[in-house]
Amino acid sequence: MAVEACGMCSREVPFDETVHVLVHTHGESGVIDRYVCRTCYESELEPLFE
Numbered sequence: 001m002a003v004e005a006c007g008m009c010s011r012e013v014p015f016d017e018t019v020h021v022l023v024h025t026h027g028e029s030g031v032i033d034r035y036v037c038r039t040c041y042e043s044e045l046e047p048l049f050e
């Protein structure tokens with residue numbers, strides 16, 4: 001099965017367990033395009049959108 005390295009904790013997780021995060025910034029980094037594991041997503045990102 002395909003695995004992806006989480007963009008936050010670097011853990012390799014099955015593709016099904018990842019969340020694709022695409023952020024457009026107005027700064028130098030431009031577009032941040034990475035996969036994060038569900039654990040990181042739920043603990044770090046999801047609260048931002050609540």
Ligand SMILES: [Zn+2]
Nearest residue numbers: 006009037040
């Ligand atoms: Zn992670």
